[in-house]
Amino acid sequence: MVGTLLARTAETPTAMTLELDVPGWRGALAGQHVDVRLTAEDGYSTQRSYSLASPGTMGLPGVPPDPAGHDSRIALTVQVVDDGEVSPYLTEDLQVGDQVELRGPVGHWFVWHPTDPHPVQLIGGGSGLVPLMSMLRTRRLARSVAPFRLVVSVRTPQDAIYADELEQLGADVQISRVWTRRGPEGWPGRVGRVDHGLLEAVCFPPDQRAHVFVCGPTPFVETVADALVDLGHDPERIRTERFGPTGP
Incomplete structure (x- = not known):
């Protein structure tokens, strides 16, 4: 999948929330993550996992499709890691309209299902x-x-x-x-x-x-x-x- 950056919101001096449009996105469970892959012009590639900050809408009971057409939007909040390869690029260099390669959603262990009534x-x-x-x-x-x-x-x-x-x-x-x-x-x-x-x-x-x-x-x-x-x-x-x- 390919995500296009729609908006950037600074959360702290070292953390940025990125809102991405991902055509074909079918939703996720609350707690899942995506893998973000960056590929340089010389072919070098690196990948990091980032948790989804946006709500998990997969199979959400009683919630109709978004009338504004935002079903393909996801949000990632990225914290800059010292000497990191991916986080500095995402928080400092990625601009609105730029694209990144994504894989996911990933993970079925660390998730919460909204139909579960337990505390x-x-x-x-x-x-x-x-x-x-x-x-x-x-x-x-x-x-x-x-x-x-x-x-x-x-x-x-x-x-x-x-x-x-x-x-x-x-x-x-x-x-x-x-x-x-x-x-x-x-x-x-x-x-x-x-x-x-x-x-x-x-x-x-x-x-x-x-x-x-x-x-x-x-x-x-x-x-x-x-x-x-x-x-x-x-x-x-x-x-x-x-x-x-x-x-x-």
């Missing part, structure tokens, strides 16, 4: 929030009443993607912010990393048997998943996805 606990570190945002947007689009909670950990307020949208979701979804280096001015809470005490305080308790989705850098994901198991959560209900080295 959902989302825990994201850094750009690991991206596929979780797809789940939140899918929930809103499907008008799901499944209880959702979100824990999102980032270094500073300047690193927080989707800040305004999450603020709007706060009336319907319990959102817990974790600042690992510096909080906003007047922040009343502590500053530090996610730990057992915080997870016990803000996550669904184990007896509610929530589906848990954890995404972020490998050390973050492993620490959080181990802590959840220690707190009594069923390992079979914890799904994880690891990103690159950037994060909280």
